Amino acid sequence: MTWREPTYRMVDGERIDGAWCHIWRRYQMGGRYYLDDLVVFADGTITCGERTDLAGLAKKLAAGHWAVTDPEAPPLPDPPSKWEARYSEPLTPEGFLLEVADRIEELSRRPTAGQRCWDAIRRYEQQPTESNRELLRVAYLAVPAHLRVFVLGDMDRQDRPLRILLTDIGVAVDGDGPVVTVEMHQSVLDYFARIDQAVQDEQERRAVRYADDPAEAGRPVLVSHQAVYPQGWPDEPGLFTLRNEYPAPVEFAGDSYASVQHGYWALSAADASDRSRIRDAASGSEAHDLGGRATRRSDWSDVRLAVMAGLLRAKFTQHPELARVLLSTGDARISYTGLADAPFWRDVSDDRGRNWMGRLLELTRSELLAQQLLRT
Structure with missing residues (x-):
């Protein structure tokens, strides 16, 4: 039986880890068997169209409602010699019950x-x-x-x-x-x-x-949420300052930009007039929109990571109060989320998300810490 994980369910805010495999389930109409997903959780809960436990699973298997092998498949022949046999013993309901019990132990870290x-x-x-x-x-x-x-x-x-x-x-x-x-x-x-x-x-x-x-576990993942402040950004620096649209002026590559967002999209533009319009945009959001419409440099896909890394380095070295915020995240992995940025830059729950912003923030944090250590 092939198990797949991770999966989980939430109970009163607590994550209960699980794993799942295929099992044959008999439906009432016609008595035919179909493949279904049997999910086992660390607390002993088992689901397959309905919720049960290990004792309930045993009853389902004994009654023929669920089956661990294809009921329509012919039985495997006995090996001519048990000592010489090169494959495992057949999967049986009894063996599967032991396997499920073992899976519960593993999920429970026992x-x-x-x-x-x-x-x-x-x-x-x-x-x-x-x-x-x-x-x-x-x-x-x-x-x-x-x-x-x-x-x-x-x-x-x-x-x-x-x-x-x-x-x-x-x-x-x-x-x-x-x-x-x-x-x-x-x-x-x-x-x-x-x-x-x-x-x-x-x-x-x-x-x-x-x-x-590291000998010890790191901090939990820190999620950098996209935030909107209709009344203006708070005066006291917080984690929102990690966002690229936060208005922190930066000097980079011989020019000044009102935020990392302004600098990134301005430098992406192929035309000088577009670069100027993006640089002078009223907000990071407007700079993003203008930059998205402008024609990009032909080599932008090759240099964009280096440009973003340089802009972040400039932002946090030129604004010590923002550097303190970034350093306060310790060694936590930073998950940069939101909807405004492409999946290349942010953390997405599927395989499109590359989270490069989170990675570059972690790199910048390491550089800031190294600079502190060199000064002491």
């Missing part, structure tokens, strides 16, 4: 059956006793049967090392596989030791490669 199985492996490595081997057996069998071949993340050996280790000495693995020996059990322990060493080596490499990665 250990999954696979993670608990690895914990049991580590425990057995440290103390290879029969009691710990039995605990490992319980943990392994708690993994949904159709997912056990993936539990070790080894596409060559799959879960065979565990199947060997959990088979008693002198007994054939899976009934038709090799007869287990003491040496085979030891080879499995050696296999896990090699995995442990590889994990440790990779952690050490990452510690070097990611040495400058």
Whole structure:
């Protein structure tokens, strides 16, 4: 079963994370099955045309109202040898229930059956006793049967090392596989030791490669909203000063502009007379409209990011009070929203949004902070 995420729902202002997959759902008329979306949430809520929970899902599957495989598809033939089989066990309603329960654990940031199985492996490595081997057996069998071949993340050996280790000495693995020996059990322990060493080596490499990665989580995303002030902009600088239309005069490229908006659109124009009209516009909004109608420079798509970066640098270095506002956002990602700017510049919920304004504001903030550090 292929799960897709993220999805979520809001409950009393709280975001409840979820994931979804396809399932076959039987409709009353005609009794035909159709593919539908089954959504599972971290609080245990399950939806598929109606709201239920894990117990309700079990009843739906038992009654045949929902199905985890195509009811009209012929059953898969049994493999000639379980030991030699290279694919997982068939998906069953019982296995799917375990998988859904595991998905709820994962969404709730709790250990999954696979993670608990690895914990049991580590425990057995440290103390290879029969009691710990039995605990490992319980943990392994708690993994949904159709997912056990993936539990070790080894596409060559799959879960065979565990199947060997959990088979008693002198007994054939899976009934038709090799007869287990003491040496085979030891080879499995050696296999896990090699995995442990590889994990440790990779952690050490990452510690070097990611040495400058922040150790703590950053601030929540800061959303820069497009704002309208019919009575004029507030006197006390606030986050609204991050907007390009905010009237903060800038000196850039040998000219003066009433705002970043004026400068950007003036510099985009190919004709000198258009540049002058845009520069002298009564407001940032008017400069935007005039600039949108003017013929643009042929190289504008190549230089516009550099021009915008330069205008922002000028704005915040020439106005220390605005720099303080930008620096107050810390390391928060800045989401620049609104409807006036093209998706290239703003944050949009689909793949059109590039949020370049937010990115350039973050870059400018980093430059301001670096300048402060160099002065101290």
